[in-house]
């Protein structure tokens with residue numbers, strides 16, 4: 001098994017004519033947490049979404065270069081996008097549970113993948129909810145609508161939903177941006193636990209968060225990857241001046 | 253004086269300075285007359301619309317009320333009927349001259365209309381041609397006049413008549429114009445329900461799937477083609493759809509399914525389904541499009557295919573809207589008169605066979621209201637049918653509101 005889970009080479013992305021990603025080459029290791037930081041609009045979400053081809057849903061997106069996962073270019077013609085997305089799960093910035101019960105939200109992924117046995121489903125749901133540190137809060141109300149949960153609970157539910165399909169990579173786009181410190185702490189704890197099994201890529205605007213939970217950090221600016229290194233190095237002794245300015249908050 | 257001073261002051265300040273220097277006073281509760289009036293007007297309009305619906309119902313029901321009056325002799329009715337005899341003459345003579353025929357168009361149990369499909373069809377034209385015939389007959393003979401007199405007396409004979417009319421409502425025969433009128437509503441109700449079911453079974457899946465395709469799968473160009481095309485159908489006058497069903501659809505379906513009677517509930521149901529499709533489609537499509545895009549993304553990100561996403565996520569999320577769509581479709585079919593008149597065969601009979609002719613409640617009103625004696629029992633019964641249509645629609649909506657939205661939604665979307 002290669003240590004390099006994700007690898008891109010000279011990747012460009014255009015929204016119609018507008019360039020959003022400019023020559024990105026990056027290697028993301030397996031079973032580590034990699035944080036993407038950078039000012040708003042620099043292309044973090046765009047890059048994240050291109051790793052499970054969610055950008056396919058947007059009209060006029062054009063991608064050049066190589067995006068390899070486990071050594072396979074995911075933009076090849078005969079890639080099965082449905083299975084790709086099973087392998088590369090995603091947690092969105094805004095929590096988006098379905099208008100279904102808590103149980104059905106989690107069971108949906110396994111169900112569409114052919115798990116029909118009730119006891120097996122129960123087990124998957126319980127494990128996923130426990131892994132996402134929300135089991136204790138919802139175990140007595142699994143039949144209630146997921147839309148009745150608080151924002152923080154909804155986000156953890158969405159993480160549980162992603163974990164329930166057993167992905168290899170979990171992409172998280174600012175998963176804690178709308179949460180209180182307590183929920184944030186829970187999710188951070190969760191992410192650190194999850195890296196035992198999953199490769200995690202997380203976008204965050206919170207420098208302390210990136211420093212706390214990530215092994216590697218990548219700094220994006222205006223669609224370019226400025227610097228990518230061990231988190232410790234980025235936060236203590238970055239190579240580039242731009243990185244240092246951004247991290248220390250001296251950024252215009 | 254003070255006003256002038258203020259004005260003078262204002263002129264010195266520029267617009268921005270004035271805006272910034274203004275202090276906001278919260279101690280004085282202000283009466284905002286514009287808001288107040290607007291609110292009252294809107295409120296009035298809302299109540300008015302409720303009142304209008306209610307008044308229509310009251311009026312319709314009031315006209316049907318006399319038949320529930322089984323104690324008081326209905327002398328009033330008799331007088332009116334007698335005075336109106338000149339007016340009603342047309343319809344009555346028709347009964348006299350073509351008595352047997354009139355009875356047969358109501359109930360197919362008669363051998364004449366059962367024998368041949370062409371004849372059932374003939375009966376319909378016959379009926380529409382009847383007034384012309386009677387106008388000519390009007391001046392000609394005295395004997396017919398006599399029949400009309402005896403008839404009027406028997407029709408207005410008061411409480412006994414009402415009692416037997418009420419009793420006959422639970423029967424199966426709809427023979428309103430005869431020496432012994434029977435107002436069996438059961439066959440009409442059954443016919444209406446049958447037609448509604450057939451047309452819904454036809455229209456609902458078609459329009460919901462079409463809406464699903466347009467809102468989830470179709471690309472922009474297909475969407476712009478399909479949507480207006482189906483919605484164009486909503487603008488079709490129902491008489492055109494009825495005509496199409498009568499002339500084309502009936503023949504075509506008969507040649508495919510080889511049933512006996514040319515005009516029947518199947519043909520009528522399909523034709524009414526065609527009328528209901530644009531309604532169900534449009535509202536379903538709106539409901540599906542209103543489902544947040546984030547549901548779609550979340551589902552795809554879990555490794556669901558487009559079809560699975562559409563069917564298991566988007567469709568359930570849009571169920572309230574889809575139910576509303578189906579309800580409106582039911583309403584449309586329920587009250588549809590023209591297509592029912594033209595394409596269903598108009599024979600009131602208790603028969604669950606979808607290929608048997610039926611007569612709907614609405615079509616009965618449409619066909620007979622113009623020829624009925626004002627204030628007569630028949631007249632009252634027609635208004636009772638109107639009230640029934642009203643009540644049915646109301647009940648369906650109430651059931652949908654309380655059961656479907658309350659319980660079913662909870663089961664689909666969690667408590």
Ligand SMILES: Nc1ncnc2c1ncn2[C@@H]1O[C@H](COP(=O)(O)OP(=O)(O)OP(=O)(O)O)[C@@H](O)[C@H]1O
Pocket residue numbers: 015020038039040041042043044045046047058
């Ligand atoms: N659907 C789209 N169509 C056109 N342009 C887009 C689209 N989505 C994003 N962009 C543009 O691409 C650039 C990168 O956007 P992106 O959402 O990736 O930024 P981001 O780094 O995630 O910012 P934030 O931190 O605010 O979420 C922005 O300039 C944005 O305007």
Ligand SMILES: [Mg+2]
Pocket residue numbers: 044045046173
């Ligand atoms: Mg973003």
